[in-house]
Amino acid sequence: MEYWNKRDLVPPVLITFKCKTKKSKEDIRSLSTLLSTALQYFESQNSFEKAAAYVSRFSIRWHNRFYNMHGFRLLKQLNQALLRFRSVDIVRILTDLVSMIPDGSYLEKTVDLPTRASLDYLLVRLQGLTKLFCRIVVLSKNATKYYVRFISMGYFFNISSMFLCLLAEVWYKSRDICRKIVEFYDQLLPLRLLLADDGKDWPSKGGILLPDNLAAWLGSDWTDEIVIKEDQLEILNLRPDTDLYMLLNGEEEDLSNSKKIDALIDAKTIVAKTSVVSLPKTLLMEHIKSDVGEVVARQPKHSMNDQIDQRSADRLRSKFDVKKFLEQEKQKRKQNLSQALTGKVNSATFNAFAASMMRESGKMSTTDYVKTFKEELAILTGGEKVHSKKRKHK
Incomplete structure (x- = not known):
């Protein structure tokens, strides 16, 4: 059974055992340092917590107005994924483990260490969080593309710009958090052999399956969403002179369910790229000045404030x-x-x-x-x- 995807996974009982430190001082220090570093990292994600709170607030504030829009539905799905991350409470799990690990600066001959089940529970939760953050990154990117198209058409410009900034922050920080989780997992996995098994059947008699390489286990989600390749940068055409319409040209087809909007945007992108973007600055100014429209003579409006005669x-x-x-x-x-x-x-x-x-x-x-x-x-x-x-x- 894949325990990483189980929401109501019951944590093991916190039990310690006596461990002699003569041959395992370095491993104990490494375990203590890694857990403390991970705890400090997750506690320092105040900006991400604030962005997640804004996503939750926005999904409630504008629900009645945009509930039927595809991009807003993606925003609500993103909110559910962020709530799922909050329910895991990874800070509490790390705090419990850190409190059971002795200080690495001074180790006695015999110390109390948590059992292997406690560390396995942490690894399973980290494994599930990587999958969860891959989903957060995908939802953020898809919703961002949708609102970029809305901005390019001029629909709900202010609200779409606000959504776009928020989604960009969530996307950027989620990728960084996912990479950090994979790094913590790969460093903690070899240290589980340091801890003794208490003999309890947790989480089941069949045990748990912990991949040796978490990035390889994530597969395409890791390579396509978390780690951006050079060829993807070429497809997106990310250069200093990149503009909004050029980014839209690098997108995949069928980005959302609004195919009519996609067709209109594609037609507008072709016209803008051929007639405006490719022109030099001097010709561009002449192009803008020349299109002044048809001159229409307007009759002066009679006002009763004017002088009144017979x-x-x-x-x-x-x-x-x-x-x-x-x-x-x-x-x-x-x-x-x-x-x-x-x-x-x-x-x-x-x-x-x-x-x-x-x-x-x-x-x-x-x-x-x-x-x-x-x-x-x-x-x-x-x-x-x-x-x-x-x-x-x-």
């Missing part, structure tokens, strides 16, 4: 225009009576006219109100002839 009253179309017209007339009558359209009308008559029109505003429809206002204004300003012409024409 013809401006004929352009009134709404109750708001009428109200604005009366306000401007009042202001012009105070500043310069000669510039007002109703300059020849005395103040009492104009105020009565303005008050009556404001009262009628809520009683009449917009069409009738504007029509009545124009007729009354024509009469007020001495335009009876214009008014009578309209009546006669009707």
Whole structure:
């Protein structure tokens, strides 16, 4: 049975045995140093713990908005893998072992050491963590490619950029942690023969299978995801002048389930690469300047804040225009009576006219109100002839 993949694996009972240090001082010191170094390393991963906490927070914060998007589903699967790593609690396992190992600086003739089962439990957990971190790296990379495509299309640019930075940090640190775990495993495996077997059947009578070379046991996950080869760097075209579209060209086909988005991005990538990326800087600037679009002549928008003459009253179309017209007339009558359209009308008559029109505003429809206002204004300003012409024409 593959115990590395068993979540509820029961740890062995912590038992010690008496060990003479005459012929095994160096091995005991090596075991103590390795366990202490591993404990300090995992305790120092505060930045990774913070990034994992952000992944968990993001998957909850934006669940209702992006739950049906493939990239967000990858983010939630990544969150589950990070929670699985947290449930292993490798720091507690190392702390228990370190507390049972004597100080290597001074060793007595006989010391108490933990049994082999305790170290085997640690090795099995390290074996499972390497597989888990390979999955974390793959999920981070696939989700990152998805959000890179979204950024290149301009969809949810701010959120996708934030996701991209977070996933890049998780991907980078997970690869480093996986390499360290493999290093600790390979160094601890030969030292298990130093510890005595207590005779207990843990975890089963058949025993456990611990690979001699953990990197070889991981196989393609180790060679393709954790250790990047030179040919992979050539495929990705990682040069100082590498841009977003060139990285997209180096991706594999069918990166996600959104095939329609992939087709649009591929078409956009080809156009951008042939027409923009390959141009020198001077020609690129000319290319950008030349595409100014079609020049469209726009008609000036009439504003009621402009100077209003006799013809401006004929352009009134709404109750708001009428109200604005009366306000401007009042202001012009105070500043310069000669510039007002109703300059020849005395103040009492104009105020009565303005008050009556404001009262009628809520009683009449917009069409009738504007029509009545124009007729009354024509009469007020001495335009009876214009008014009578309209009546006669009707």
